[in-house]
Amino acid sequence: MSHTLAEHQPGFVPTADPSVKIAVKGLDFYYGDFQALTDITCDIKDNSVTAFIGPSGCGKSTFLRCFNRMNDLIIGTKVEGLITLDGQDIYAPGVDPVDLRRRIGMIFQQPNPFPMSIYDNVAYGPRLHGMKKKAELDEVVETSLKRANLWKEVKDILGRGGLTLSGGQQQRLCIARVLAVQPDVLLMDEPCSAIDPTSVQKIEDLMAELKSSVTIIIVTHNMQQAARVSDETAFFLQEVMGEPAMLVEFGRTADIFxxxxxxxxxxxxxxxxx
Amino acid sequence: MRENFRKELKDLKRDVLDIGRSIVDVTRLSVKALVDGDVDLAEQVIAGDDDLDQRCLAIEEHSLEVIATQFPVARDLRLLHSLGYISMHFERMGDLGVNIAKAARRTASRRGPQTLYDLIQAQGNLVHRVLEAMLEALEKNDLELARKLQDLDEPIDHLFKQFFRELARLQEEEDIEWASSMVLASRYLERIADHAVDIGDRITYMVTGQFEAPAEEEEA
Known part of the structure; x- marks a missing residue:
């Protein structure tokens, strides 16, 4: 647990359960005048995979983007309520969104490697955070690619452009790039929607391996995938068009299904x- | 939504209920064959068993196929799983009915004390009542009725015990093979009702999603 430092900072909100990585209490979210989410309360457990499911437009991606404050980038959005990461209010004054996004990495539907080499894609984050020594960078690149189950496929072509890889490999490269900065949490927004079934299988296996060190939250339209990969499932629903979406049910995936x-x-x- | 899938579930349940009705017939006819000493009727019941087994197997195969291809969840999954499970029970209940018919075949050549035939007939009537209630609970997803099956089963167990006591009163000259066939038939009837009670527990799970603790089974 990384509570030690945070406990002395303003905005620290103790949670009763130490297995809770992210706690959400009474969250409302607005796009301008439109309220998209209402009164969401849930605990995301440490070292687990949590799946968000629900029909299109039910706010699950919006909710996911609240965790790393990606919605801050959209003008007119407003968050009310509380989200804590290891007990620390992530919307408290003084929280650096850039640092937050290092701790809470994100994978998108479309793989989005930078137009640079495989090596540089993975080394990008560590370099940004001041890592300069080649030996250190080499090690981070190798470890991250290994954790993303991509090392064997690319170890001899690290200088080749990231965009030359297949879609599934590109997605794992993006995962390696996120892992290189050692996040606590990995947000995945429909990470398998745009890739072939074999790669989907690899990414699902990867999630099972990674959850021992990273808390994973995945938004997926594929309910079988939610059932296969997640420990807990949250079902979101916008019951009436124009009204905010809500969290209808949250529980053990085996129970939900x-x-x-x-x-x-x-x-x-x-x-x-x- | 998912019209074909819904229709498949409906058809499967209808087929399971049909098999259930055949089980009611098998039980009723085998008891009649036993009580009337009707060998032809007993043979008819025995001959029908292969067909019953095939129909039960088809349910299991079909529900597995639907599980594999349609990815059912929640109540659909519980229904499919339960239908497969119930058809396995039906298959065993059918076998027990055949065993009663075989007992009828073995005992038809001689006539024992009427009290014992009356007892078997009474037991058969009670089992018939349990089976009808079980089928109705399954058809209508009737929780209350499913939970009542245990109570309906109790007098059947008592009759089985009474049957034992009556046998003890038999004179020594009574045919031992005849007597043991009759007591086995009574035991088979009691087992058929036990299967129906198990199916009742399964119906409860199918409807609620919760496994309820099974009631303590009394040793016969």
Missing amino acids: TSPKDKRTEDYITGRFG
Whole structure:
């Protein structure tokens, strides 16, 4: 746990459960006048995979982007309520969003390697944070590519452009690039929607391996994927068009997919609507 | 949404209910064959078993196929899994019915004390009642009725014990093979009802998603 420092900082909010990595309490989110999310409260457990599911437009990606303050980049957005990372309010004054985004990395639907070599893609973050020695960078690049299960495929072509790789490899390169700065949390916004099934399998395997060291949150439209990869599942729903979306049910993935408690969850996952 | 899938689930459940009705028939006819000493009827029940087994196997195969191809979850998954499970019970209940028919075949050549036939008939009627209630609970997803099956089963167990006591009163000259066939038939009837009670527990799970602790089984 990395509570030690944070406990002495302003904005520290103690949580009762030390296994909670991210705690969300009474979160409302607005795009200008439009309220997109209402009163969301949930705990994301450390070293686990949490899946966000729900129909299009239910706010799950919006919610995901609250965790690394990506929504700050959109003019007119507003967050109310509380999100803590290791007990620290991430919206407290003085929190550096850039540092936050190092601790909470993000993977997008479309792989987006930088137009530079495989090596430089992975070394980009560490260099930005001041790492200069080649031996150190070499080690970070190798370790990160190994953690992303890409090392064997690219170890002899590190100088080649990242964009020359296949889609699935590019996505794993992006994961390696995020891992290089040693994040605590990995946000994945439909990471497998644009890649082939074999690569999907590799990324799903990777998630299972990574969760021992990184807390993972994945937004996915693929319910089978949510069932396969996640420990906990959150179901979001915008019941009425124009009204804010809400968190309908949150629980163990095995429970959600065998015995959901809420009829709306049941109707959605069994394909009765959505 | 998912119209074909819904239809497949509906068809599967209908087929399972049909098999259940055949089980009711097998049980009723085998008891009748036993009580009336009707060998032809017993043979008819025995001959029908292969077909029943095939139908049960087809349910299991079909529900596995749907699970593999349609990725059912929640109540759909519970329904499919339970239908496969229930068809396995039906297959065993059918076998028990056949065993009663075989007992009928073995005992038909001689006539024992009427009390014992009356007891078997009474037991058969009670089992019939449990089976009908079980099928209705399955058809209507009726939780209350599913939970009642355990109570309906109790007098059947008592009758089995009474059957034992009556046998003890038999005179020595009674045919031992005849007597043991009759007591086995009574035992098979009691087992058929136990399967129905297990199916009731499964219906409860199917509807609620919760496994309820099974009631303590009384040793016969």
